[in-house]
Amino acid sequence: MNRYARWIPAVAVPALVVAGAIAVPAVASAAPTLPEKSPAQVLAMVADAKGVSYSGTLEQSSNLGLPQLPASAASPHAAASDSTAADLLQLLSRTNRIRVYVDGETKQRVQVLDDLAERDVVRNGSTVWTWDSKGRKATKVTLPSKGAATKSDSTVTPASLAAKLIAAVQPATQLSVSSTASIAGRDAYQLTMTPKTAGTLVRDVVLSVDAKTGLPLQVRVDATGQKAAAVTVGFTAIDYGKPDAKLFDFSAPSGAKVTTKDLSQAKRPEGNHGAVPQGADAARPSTVGTGWSTIAVLPAASDDRSRGLQSQKLFGQLTQKVAGGSAVQTSLVSVLFADDGRVLVGAVPVSALQAAAG
Amino acid sequence: MPQLAIETHGLTKRFGAQLAVDGLDLAVPAGTVFGFLGPNGSGKTTTIRMLLGLASSTDGEIRMLEEAMPSAIESVLPRVGALVEGPAFYPFLSGRANLLRLDAADRRSPLGTRRARVDAALERVGLTAAARKRAHAYSLGMKQRLGLANALLAPRDLLILDEPTNGLDPQGTREVRAIIRSVADEGATVFVSSHLLSEIEQLCSHVAVMSRGRLVAQGTLQELRAQSIRRLVVLSPDPDAARRVLAGLGLAPSVRVCPDGGAELTAELPDPTMLAENATRALVEAGVRVRGIAVAGETLEERFVALTGEGFDVAG
């Protein structure tokens, strides 16, 4: 037997390599020590961070307690509208990889990396291209030349999400710089925003800010009912070099279906972030409540649309019948499809939506 | 004491509850042709597998070519040619390609002489004509020869051959014997297992006998013959008187009365120093009439049957 004993290293060495590979990153991400800063100082750093150039990879993951759907629900054979809904659901329920390339204020590129597919938004000055590899569809948008930098897409980067959060919630929110962390290999401050009200599903929002550049590196939203973060968007790798200029030099590939939109003369519609082009007949939403427990009430839309929605198979799988309508309850957000056609949305329990629906 | 090519002490192999080899103490002198004899299932192949490091031993020690096995396997095995439990080849390769591959498996075998050595080995076993045939088209005897060629790919100090004449025609059997003798003449030790006594008798100078996993005899063929029990047979018309005389010498004769009125007294001679002439003198001095007196030796075959306790063709 002892002739085999000398081969023990052949087994032991790889085992150690694996153990090391697991242990080393765990050690490396220990919290750094940074000079103390107040929430205001950290926010100032964020505000200061405009015009940074960087490229990086983000990961977005959600843990909303949505029902799991088999992957086949998203297959190309499903009805078109059903698959769009499934797409959206996928975006919410699985980990998404996103790459961003930013060269100052005017050149940006965001890539959502799907399996064997990709969606891109490329901004170069006043020209914005969107590209969807699945349908080989491209859109060219020309922005108002002097307008302020318009966030052209709903794609979430820490910078945009952080700015929105800070502006919206400061009055109702307790801010503190709780601890430090290492995100994507960078030392970061962690700014914790805790709602002052108990009426919301949001426990807290933690914003991690690069201690050197002030760039938000990660946003994490925790829900009251669960330990795991409800939503996390953050860099897994970041490089503060100037990205290759060729990346912003996009034009539609041959054979693509190209749509052109010229907004250079058009006025920006007020109050609308331009993310979702809405039907002209869509009535304006109203709100109930304030701060974290605000509830948005969308009036009944043109009937065929909502009925179309409700007849989908997915709709039945996702919603539960409650008094006054059907509801979707996630750990962070609740949606109530009232029987009268209104849709109520808020970061509150369903019961609060039912109360608001009256 | 002569050098030993193979030496084992208390070699034991257990398969589950079954002891396939039980406390084997082999001593194979260098330069001999050593027969390893035993009925089917007596543990010959299992022993050879342990010698070659294919199977681990449950207990005991092995030394081969003066080195401890299996720790020195890398330096010992290149000097050992082996045929274990019949030949085995890639059926989809030609005989020659098979040998080239097996030779390549040994890191120390020189590439430069590989083709020449393979061709020489094929020639030696008479397979040159069939060298390019695929091995699956070989007859049993051709496969056996190819297996032998594999054992002879390089100059060896020790050949371990497990039933090398299995499946060979009489002509082939004679050729294999000739090959084994020629290898032995070159100074190599040959360790041949067989369940056929006749084969061992024709080939070997030394022999070990296995039975049910145990070694029951070991030595030169002469020693084994000498060990065999001799019987004194006395023909006499005075059986009672003859019996008294023989009993007085410490023998216990059995008496068989012959139809002619005389009797045949048969007694085992337990002591090899006990000479038949002593018995003759005692019988004559006692006035016993003797028609005939003889010492009958056991045949080797009877001896082996006595040792192994069964016929050679009975599975153990």
Next chain:
Amino acid sequence: MLLASELGTLFRRVRTIAMLGALALVPILIAVAVKVTTAGDSGRGPAFLDQITQNGLFVAFTALVVSIPLFLPMTVGVVAGDTIAGEASHGTLRYLLVAPSGRLRLLAVKYAGAAAFCLAATSVVVVSGVIVGALLFPVRDVTLLSGDTIGPGDFAIRCVLLAGYVVLSLLGLSAIGLFISTLTSVPVGAMAATIVLSAVSQILDNLPQLEAIQPYLFSHLWLGFGDLLRQPISWDSYGQNALLQLGYVTVFGGAAVWRFLTKDVLS
């Protein structure tokens, strides 16, 4: 030396040649099928299928996408499952060991042979795809997933990277096959077990309830080569896959070493 002999034995074997020939047929069948069906039925079938008519270079990609779930694991399973069990069933294992080949060396050579087959199998699909694509369809600049366009030269580089990715993906499976092969002297059993495991892994990868373990399945990143079709190339899945496969190679390679070094060769 033993490696050269192993490769010679493996690739001269009719079975191996037949499997490679079958793999070479995959892109040919795809290309011919697309060529003869005039009505472009876009939106269905595997990725890139609808792009073949515009650019023959996509034949190779489509063929790989089609081959990865079944054909490649099947052929690799046959070769990897046969490594030790096949020698044992022929009885040649004992003669290799007595030669002596050294147990660890034999195992390493056997694994290298299986890895070489992964490379050959993948290359056959890619090369056959490029050739038949160039013969039947126009060859143009290639549009990447990111919408950027690259020339055929750059695309060739990406094809090589892609082949490398697929080979990498199959290394874990090969190690599993090698390990199973040391457990038995019935090669068909080892082959079947390996192929079944590759199917099971892919099925588990599609069950949402098992999301927690999916990143650790050896097939989890098999289709992750889309990252090579981005501009710039994303090396994330390459790196992750390398780590994942390395983990499988270490664990199952280690298990195979442990098993084979202590095994009684009784066949």
